[in-house]
Amino acid sequence: SRPEPVVTVALDPDWAAGALVADVRRGLGSQPRTLPPKWLYDDAGSDLFDRITRLPEYYPTECERAILREHADDIVSACDATTVVELGSGTSDKTRTLLDAFAAAGSLERFVPVDVSEQTLRDAAAMLSERYLAVRVEALVGDFTLHLGHLPRGGRRLVAFLGGTIGNFYVEERAAFLGALHDSLEPGDWFLLGTDLVKSTDRLIAAYDDAEGVTAAFVTNALHVLNRELGADFDVEAFSYVPFWDPRQERMDLRLRADMPHRVTIPGADLVVDLAHGEEIRVEISTKFRPERLRDELAAAGFEAERTWTDPADEFALTLARR
Numbered sequence: 358s359r360p361e362p363v364v365t366v367a368l369d370p371d372w373a374a375g376a377l378v379a380d381v382r383r384g385l386g387s388q389p390r391t392l393p394p395k396w397l398y399d400d401a402g403s404d405l406f407d408r409i410t411r412l413p414e415y416y417p418t419e420c421e422r423a424i425l426r427e428h429a430d431d432i433v434s435a436c437d438a439t440t441v442v443e444l445g446s447g448t449s450d451k452t453r454t455l456l457d458a459f460a461a462a463g464s465l466e467r468f469v470p471v472d473v474s475e476q477t478l479r480d481a482a483a484m485l486s487e488r489y490l491a492v493r494v495e496a497l498v499g500d501f502t503l504h505l506g507h508l509p510r511g512g513r514r515l516v517a518f519l520g521g522t523i524g525n526f527y528v529e530e531r532a533a534f535l536g537a538l539h540d541s542l543e544p545g546d547w548f549l550l551g552t553d554l555v556k557s558t559d560r561l562i563a564a565y566d567d568a569e570g571v572t573a574a575f576v577t578n579a580l581h582v583l584n585r586e587l588g589a590d591f592d593v594e595a596f597s598y599v600p601f602w603d604p605r606q607e608r609m610d611l612r613l614r615a616d617m618p619h620r621v622t623i624p625g626a627d628l629v630v631d632l633a634h635g636e637e638i639r640v641e642i643s644t645k646f647r648p649e650r651l652r653d654e655l656a657a658a659g660f661e662a663e664r665t666w667t668d669p670a671d672e673f674a675l676t677l678a679r680r
């Protein structure tokens with residue numbers, strides 16, 4: 358008989374709709390105007406992000422993949438995990454390299470992919486349970502900023518948070534996330550974190566302002582999401598994409614700028630926003646890290662960084678930490 362993945366739904370779609378309204382009211386209703394990046398990943402946004410990962414300028418995906426190819430066996434032998442959890446797993450594409458290494462060592466009992474997109478998760482879970490016949494797949498439909506308390510217990514767990522997604526958080530959100538993760542784990546559990554590293558400004562700008570304009574389309578999709586989900590009337594053409602490097606905070610700051618004065622009505626959020634000519638909405642930040650600072654932040658949250666692997670050009674890092 359075919360193995361069947363178990364899928365638990367922690368995310369309530371009605372609640373998610375309410376959270377979008379709250380985020381829009383909070384972020385667009387005050388200055389500086391912001392929108393949280395998590396709403397960028399509807400179907401169109403997920404496709405655009407997928408295209409970003411294949412752009413020649415966007416190095417993080419390929420760097421992280423190279424580290425996993427080179428060091429998956431080291432990761433498996435450095436930790437004694439029997440359960441692998443992946444936060445924001447999507448198609449679990451890169452993770453397969455890691456799971457293959459665990460499976461080859463015969464030590465993996467369970468894989469827990471966690472993602473907000475139920476259909477993507479169901480498809481990935483079905484594929485994975487066929488690929489790893491000896492592994493129980495227990496998928497969790499959830500938001501990794503809210504539902505860490507729903508992670509299955511027992512066994513020794515390794516939580517993987519890849520892709521540099523932690524760079525989307527503001528400093529205080531990062532501390533809150535690491536603290537919540539610490540609370541949801543047991544002493545001896547493991548955390549594998551992917552982070553993009555500080556590097557030359559030119560290289561960073563190129564990665565977030567690609568020649569084909571895919572990143573601009575991805576960020577602009579935020580306005581399409583609000584038009585569709587909340588009946589907003591953003592004139593999407595009236596905005597330009599403005600990516601820049603913030604050297605003080607060491608992060609990319611990705612914004613949309615109104616090219617003319619623009620009144621936007623957002624009925625679903627019961628909000629009218631008057632944007633001045635040149636006014637900007639910050640849609641995403643992407644923080645870049647320095648290894649020593651990362652170790653300090655992990656330590657402050659109760660994790661001890663035990664190993665760090667980078668790609669040959671030191672562009673991206675995978676850090677293995679212990680709770």
Ligand code: AVJ
Nearest residue numbers: 409520521522524525572643
């Ligand atoms: C998925 C958050 C890691 O910050 O590099 C890519 C998202 N935004 N290009 C990143 C993104 C614009 C990406 N993360």
